[in-house]
Amino acid sequence: MSKSPQTATDEIQNKADSRIDQGAERIKQATSEAVATTKEAVERAADRVEAGVHHATDRAAAAAHRATDKAGELGERGREAYEEAIDTADAWLEQARDYVRRKPVQSVAIALGAGWLLGRLLRR
Template sequence: MGTGTSPRTHDRIDQGAERVKQATSEAVARTKQAADKVEASVHRATDRAADAAHRANDRAADFADRGRELADETLDKADAWMAKAREYVREKPMQSVAIALGAGWLLGRILRR
């Protein structure tokens, strides 16, 4: 042993060291449990965020597709209307000129105010 130390002192030191080791092991175990819970929570949150981002992306793509469809339909309707207008002008040129003059006069009156 050493000079001036008794076996009881050694036992108390050893017991103290064991208590410190035990407390350290328990603290590490609790920390690991807490870290595991935090990690699981972060993983769940990340998965939920990714799912939300996927849904948002899908909805944006759906809206873009619908917008293109509406634009195509509108252009088709405009083309059909222009074809009808051209046909009407060819069939009735004098009436078409009279209508255009009347519409121009009315538009001029409205815009003048």
């Protein structure tokens, strides 16, 4: 028995449709695999970038803390040096006052001599 021309055409059409569907399915699977592989690669790269940024941020914060601590230490040393200088100046001033009280004539003579010398130096 021979197939009718319509039946033969239908079979050819069905085979063609089946091949088209199979080809489309293979393309979809290949595309899905390529997208999945790309997603994994991008996620790994994003994870590395995120870890690098976190590490750099932690290091920058640690450096900022060290700088702040050092600035605090230097500020405290500066305050101590200032207070020491004020104390030393006060002690010298008190010694000068005591000397003037004990020896007023010599103090006036020294002041006149220093004034005369300073005047000579500034005149030139």
